[in-house]
Amino acid sequence: MPVVIASDCINCDMCVPECPNDAISMGAKHYQVASDLCTECMGFYEEPACLKVCPIDCMTIAADV
């Protein structure tokens, strides 16, 4: 399942360079993850790289919501 970004994202930009699939981009009000591009970093890292850098933990894996 893809990562989703909650509306409390502060647009800090920390997660963007971490994504091996270029799945994270600016949306209308805050950053968003393209669900068709996010693979939970499978094949690149053991854990979703973006989750580890988000300073306010507003990113979650969709299945966990």
Ligand code: SF4
């Ligand atoms: S989990 Fe990985 S592939 Fe998905 S948005 Fe985060 S960094 Fe990108």
Ligand code: SF4
């Ligand atoms: S690291 Fe978190 S707060 Fe920063 S832009 Fe990404 S989702 Fe938003």
